[in-house]
Amino acid sequence: LSKVTPAGGALVFAALAALPLLPWMSKYYMLLAFDALLFGAVAMSLDLLMGYAGLVSFGHAAFFGLGAYSTAVLLERGVLSIWLCLGLAAVVVGAYAFTVSYFATTRRGIYFALLTLIFAEVIYTFFRYTQTFGGSDGIQGLPAPQLWAGVAVDTPMRIYYLVVAYLLLAYLACRVLVRSHFGRVLIAIRENEDRARFLGYNVQRYKMGACLISAVLTGLAGALYPGRAAYATPDLLHWSISGEFIIMVMIGGLGTLVGPVIGGAFFILLQEKVSSYVEWYSIVVGLVLVLIVLFVPRGLLGFRQALRPHPGRGTP
Amino acid sequence: LEYLASVLLPQLLHGVVFGAALGLLALGLTVIFGLLGVMNFAHGELYMFGAYAGIAVIGLTHSFWVALIVAPLLVAAIGAITEIATLRPLYRRQPLYGLIMTFGLALAFREGARQLFGGDMRRILPPIEGSIPLLGMTYPKYRLFLLAFSSLLLFGIWLFFTRTRAGIIVRAAVQDAEMLDGLGVDVPRVFTLTFAGSAALAAVAGLLLAPVFTVYPQMGVEMILLAFIVVILGGMGSMGGSVIAAFVIGIAQSLLTLWMNPQRVAIAIFGIMIVVLIVRPRGFFGREGVLE
Numbered sequence: 001l002s003k004v005t006p007a008g009g010a011l012v013f014a015a016l017a018a019l020p021l022l023p024w025m026s027k028y029y030m031l032l033a034f035d036a037l038l039f040g041a042v043a044m045s046l047d048l049l050m051g052y053a054g055l056v057s058f059g060h061a062a063f064f065g066l067g068a069y070s071t072a073v074l075l076e077r078g079v080l081s082i083w084l085c086l087g088l089a090a091v092v093v094g095a096y097a098f099t100v101s102y103f104a105t106t107r108r109g110i111y112f113a114l115l116t117l118i119f120a121e122v123i124y125t126f127f128r129y130t131q132t133f134g135g136s137d138g139i140q141g142l143p144a145p146q147l148w149a150g151v152a153v154d155t156p157m158r159i160y161y162l163v164v165a166y167l168l169l170a171y172l173a174c175r176v177l178v179r180s181h182f183g184r185v186l187i188a189i190r191e192n193e194d195r196a197r198f199l200g201y202n203v204q205r206y207k208m209g210a211c212l213i214s215a216v217l218t219g220l221a222g223a224l225y226p227g228r229a230a231y232a233t234p235d236l237l238h239w240s241i242s243g244e245f246i247i248m249v250m251i252g253g254l255g256t257l258v259g260p261v262i263g264g265a266f267f268i269l270l271q272e273k274v275s276s277y278v279e280w281y282s283i284v285v286g287l288v289l290v291l292i293v294l295f296v297p298r299g300l301l302g303f304r305q306a307l308r309p310h311p312g313r314g315t316p
Numbered sequence: 317l318e319y320l321a322s323v324l325l326p327q328l329l330h331g332v333v334f335g336a337a338l339g340l341l342a343l344g345l346t347v348i349f350g351l352l353g354v355m356n357f358a359h360g361e362l363y364m365f366g367a368y369a370g371i372a373v374i375g376l377t378h379s380f381w382v383a384l385i386v387a388p389l390l391v392a393a394i395g396a397i398t399e400i401a402t403l404r405p406l407y408r409r410q411p412l413y414g415l416i417m418t419f420g421l422a423l424a425f426r427e428g429a430r431q432l433f434g435g436d437m438r439r440i441l442p443p444i445e446g447s448i449p450l451l452g453m454t455y456p457k458y459r460l461f462l463l464a465f466s467s468l469l470l471f472g473i474w475l476f477f478t479r480t481r482a483g484i485i486v487r488a489a490v491q492d493a494e495m496l497d498g499l500g501v502d503v504p505r506v507f508t509l510t511f512a513g514s515a516a517l518a519a520v521a522g523l524l525l526a527p528v529f530t531v532y533p534q535m536g537v538e539m540i541l542l543a544f545i546v547v548i549l550g551g552m553g554s555m556g557g558s559v560i561a562a563f564v565i566g567i568a569q570s571l572l573t574l575w576m577n578p579q580r581v582a583i584a585i586f587g588i589m590i591v592v593l594i595v596r597p598r599g600f601f602g603r604e605g606v607l608e
Binding site for chain 2: 056103106107109110111113114115117118119121122125126128129239240243246247250279280281282283285286287288289290293294297
């Protein structure tokens with residue numbers, strides 16, 4: 001799985017496209033599949049930043065939530081075109097991500113994580129208490145978006161195909177990106193930031209680029225969410241959601257792109273399935289994360305060692 | 317003057333009282349950060365455990381004072397077990413793994429408390445009732461007790477770190493754990509005991525604030541962010557810095573609510589935080605270059 005051949009990838013997407021044809025795919029399972037793929041795509045976008053640039057963002061919920069709110073605001077006002085929703089999400093999330101990354105990329109490690117976290121909390125607090133956006137209830141009861149005039153994305157199957165298409169495009173974009181010169185420089189920065197700088201690369205610009213791309217991809221995924229849920233609430237922006245995104249990446253494996261997609265899908269299915277059997281599913285999810293960090297720190301599909309062992313600190 | 321006595325002064329005192337409790341919470345967080353390099357996301361849940369352990373002990377013994385002794389000990393035991401089982405294997409890994417793992421622990425702890433105690437809001441009645449006149453206003457006696465007790469405890473901790481051999485060993489471990497190990501000190505044991513102590517402090521803060529606030533499984537989630545802010549502002553790993561920053565944040569938050577609604581206060585404090593992180597990430601008293 002570390003090397004995805006074009007044929008193998010095409011096969012996987014063909015299988016995903018054929019999924020709704022299965023006889024037992026009820027409405028419930030279609031929406032579950034939507035969630036699994038959507039959050040898989042979000043985890044993949046975060047992996048671009050965590051696994052390749054080596055920057056752990058604790059604020060990705062803000063990108064996701066801003067995307068969702070962009071769509072929700074337009075749908076609420078009767079602008080139903082999904083393309084306008086996606087466009088607005090890209091602009092809003094891009095502008096916010098530019099600001100955050102401009103400041104956050106001047107810092108490394110824990111300080112970067114905390115800066116993204118606190119910026120995201122500002123956004124959360126703003127939406128949580130601003131009545132224009134529905135306060136703590138968010139924006140509810142939204143109409144379905146339209147692909148073009150008259151064709152609404154109003155059935156589980158249509159919204160599912162939308163997310164499959166999005167995942168395909170986002171995956172192709174990420175894959176091209178990490179193999180490009182840009183992606184190579186990101187890996188070099190992750191491995192040794194100072195050396196990359198001495199080689200003449202503008203490290204901050206590359207980091208900001210990675211942040212922007214990761215954020216906009218996450219925001220676009222967020223923009224698709226109200227199409228499925230018919231709402232956008234401040235809960236989507238809360239930092240515990242950012243934590244869940246990190247969990248998805250860790251489960252799947254840092255720096256693999258495919259791994260986090262599977263990690264995200266696995267997390268959603270785990271949450272859904274465990275919560276239907278036991279009430280205390282958060283305990284299971286939390287402990288799964290602890291066990292993964294302890295025993296498979298590179299993730300279930302992690303092949304490359306992304307976060308190097310920490311030298312020096314602690315006991316022999 | 318009327319305004320001063322009836323509005324400004326009580327609010328200032330509220331801030332000082334809250335700052336003292338926040339100091340207890342942040343102190344444990346910053347020591348663990350200095351020692352293990354881990355930003356402990358589960359610290360807020362240890363704070364929450366303190367309040368619930370208090371409720372459980374009060375239910376059995378009908379005494380707040382017994383709970384104030386027993387609950388921190390219970391939480392310290394939970395902390396020690398957690399440290400040995402989950403953090404000890406991570407000593408040599410990148411600090412980010414600790415961050416991610418304690419996030420998982422926090423999730424499990426929160427849900428554990430919800431299952432054990434239910435998700436509804438609970439209250440602990442203040443063990444000292446009534447108010448006394450103070451500087452031209454009347455102020456609840458319990459809050460004054462809270463301030464006095466927290467301040468004494470902070471002073472005790474300062475004595476511990478400066479005057480006792482055990483305290484000096486902990487500070488030495490923060491400076492250079494490897495050297496300490498070379499000198500024949502059982503460093504993992506120091507780590508475990510310190511983590512237990514930090515958990516106990518969080519529990520004391522949780523129990524002390526329980527009669528002022530409400531007790532519910534999510535109560536640690538908002539506090540932990542504030543505690544992080546305090547720790548960064550004071551300088552990660554700096555104990556004195558954390559305590560001072562706790563009072564600064566406590567008072568700032570309390571006074572700002574006079575002129576702004578709570579969400580603007582929250583945003584203002586986040587704003588201060590962002591500026592500090594960008595301009596001077598080591599905070600007031602942090603050592604230069606720590607994980608920058």
